[in-house]
Amino acid sequence: MSSSVGGGGVGGAGGGGGGGADIASLLEKAKELDQLRKEQDEMVTEINKMHKKILSSPEMPDKTVDATLLRLRALYTRAKELCESEVSASSALVGLLDGLLQSGASSAAQRKKIEVGEQKKKRMKSDTDPTRFSSASMRSQLDQATNLKGEQVAAKVKSDEEKDEWVVVKVIHFDKEMKEYEVLDEEPGDDEESAQKKYKLPMSDIIPFPKKGDPSSAPDFVQGRQVLAVYPGTTALYRATVASNRKRKSDDYLLLFDDDEEDGSLPQRPVPFYRVVPLPEGHRQ
Secondary structure, X not given: OOOOOOHHHHHHHHHHOOOHHHHXXXXXXXXXXXXXXXXXXXXXXXXXXXXXXXXXXXXXXHHHHHHHHHHHHHHHHHHHHHHHHHHHHHHHHHHHHHHHHHOOOOOHHHXXXXXXXXXXXXXXXHHXXXXXXXXXXXXXXXXXXXXXXXXXXXXXXXXXXXXXEEEEEEEEEEEOOOXXXXXXXXXXXXXXXXXXXXXXXXXXXXXXXXXXXXXXHOXXXXXXXXXXXXXXXXXXXXXXXXXXXXXXXXXXXXXXXXXXXXXXXXOOEEEOHHHEEEOXXXXXX
C-alpha cells in the first residue's frame, strides 16, 4: 500500500517550472493518489478484521465459511484494483514531473500562481469539484438536475468525521443559481420527528437512481464491486459488495451488506438494480 503524497508536497515540486496546466494536472493527480491511499488503508483494516474473525473461529459452519471467504475474496479483488490504480496514478505523476523538469527552472511568479490557485480551490464548494462536474458539461448537468424534480434520488443528509448517512428522498426543487437541491424525506426514521423532513443539499450530495423502466441505461456492477444500495425494507443506503454477476441487466443484484451478519455470516440480499448506485469516494460508514 502507498504512503501519502499530499498536495502540499507536490506544490513544492512545482518549482521545477512548466505550464500552469501541467502544474494543475500534477496537483490533481497527487490528490487522486492521496485518495487511493486512504481507500487502501480502509481496505487493509477490513481485510485484517476478516483475518481475525477466521483465526478466532476455526470451526465455523460450512455456510459461514463460504460467506466469509466470498467476502474476503471481494476485499482482495478491490485491494488489487486500488493497487493497479496507484501504479497508474504514480506513472502519470512521474511523466508530469519529467515534463516539468525538462521545461527549465520556474520563476517566483509561477510559484505564486500555484499558491493562489490552491487557495482558490480550498474556497470552492464541493459541488463544483471538477472530478464530477467539468466546466464543459456544467450546463448539461444543471439541466439534468432540474429534470429530477419529483424523482426519488439518493441523498447524503448527514455527515461527520465517522459516518455519512444516505437515504432515499424526493426532489422538490433545484435552484440553478445556488446549485442546490430542495428534497423531502418522505419516511423519517423512528428517531426523527413525526413530520416529513426537508433538506437543502449541494449537487455533490445527490446521486440519481437508474431509471426503473430502462435497465439498459443503468451501470452494470460486477462481482466484487463495492456499491451504495438501499437496504431491503428500508429507505436507507449502505455500503455493500456485489456477491455475483447478473445474467440480465434487469435482474436484481445479490449484495453482501457491511456489518450485516446473521448467525456469523453475511447473507446475500436481493436489491433491485434501480436502487443501487456507485459508492461515493471517501464514503464513511
